Amino acid sequence: MxxxxxxxxxxxxxxxxxxxxxxxxxxxxxxxxxxxxxxxxxxxxxxxxxxxxxxxxxxxxxxxxxxxxxxxxxxxxxxxxxxxxxxxxxxxxxxxxxxxxxxxxxxxxxxxxxxxxxxxxxxxxxSALTIGEALEATAHTVGDKPVEQSDAAAIQAAEVRATGSNVISPGGLASMAQSAAAYNADCPSEEEKIKLGDVLSGATAKLPADKAATRQDAAGVASAEMRNNPDATAIPGGVAASVAAAARLNENVTNVM
Structure with a gap:
């Protein structure tokens, strides 16, 4: 045998x-x-x-x-x-x-x-990566993760920095993320929870304005994500990590016209 x-x-x-x-x-x-x-x-x-x-x-x-x-x-x-x-x-x-x-x-x-x-x-x-593109990268890396309050806070911080406005647009990324986090908090089924990919897919097109990610943007997004995480840590591959990676890339970018 x-x-x-x-x-x-x-x-x-x-x-x-x-x-x-x-x-x-x-x-x-x-x-x-x-x-x-x-x-x-x-x-x-x-x-x-x-x-x-x-x-x-x-x-x-x-x-x-x-x-x-x-x-x-x-x-x-x-x-x-x-x-x-x-x-x-x-x-x-x-x-x-x-x-x-x-x-x-x-x-x-x-x-x-x-x-x-x-x-x-x-x-x-x-190529200088924008905040919107960093959010889209998050949809690729952790798109199956249910949206939590820390994610929503990071997305809101990213939108504010991308648009330069503290006004949260109804139906925009930040608004969608906050609604998703609130829904997921009361949803007993993991399968039915709204995922990051649902919110962040096509993020660039959903933003009313966008900009190249900088180290300052990354720090602001990371701060928002960690403040709203009970563990006070950033999520591997999450919103803060993606914006930080884009910012590091952009530091090496030089435009010669």
């Missing part, structure tokens, strides 16, 4: 396995928050996620790593968290050069044709 052999633990998919990187980054497993940030960066410049591109590769690897229990749904690689991801666009007559980087290392580059515009050459624009 044959016995089933125990399954060997699955090896993590590391950056060095799928992308041309070296050093410490090459040995790091690709995490879900890394992939979410690259998806937002690609969408910012390209208008969509490039099929078969860097973000797509990272998402596939992160999903497999999560399924294998190697990384958590809200995890971010320390190198990526510190140095960020970026997508840059260099325009020259008749084409634009797209360069994608992770942790300061170039991992992809391709050329797209563009209409020729006289008098404008050598324009470089780099």
């Amino acid at each position: 044959s016995q089933e052999q125990p399954k060997r633990p699955q090896d993590p998919i590391k950056y060095g396995d799928v992308l041309p990187v070296s050093g410490d980054l090459a040995q790091k497993p690709i995490a879900p928050e890394d992939a979410a940030l690259m998806q937002s960066a690609e969408s910012r410049i390209l208008g969509h996620t490039q099929p078969g591109g860097v973000a797509s590769v990272m998402q596939s690897a992160a999903t497999r790593n999560e399924q294998a229990g190697i990384v958590g749904h809200g995890d971010i690689t320390d190198v990526t968290g510190e140095r960020g991801v970026s997508v840059t666009e260099t325009q020259v007559p008749g084409q634009r050069i797209i360069t994608e980087s992770v942790g300061g290392q170039v991992v992809g580059q391709f050329v797209e044709p563009t209409p020729v515009q006289s008098g404008k050459t050598g324009v470089v624009r780099e």
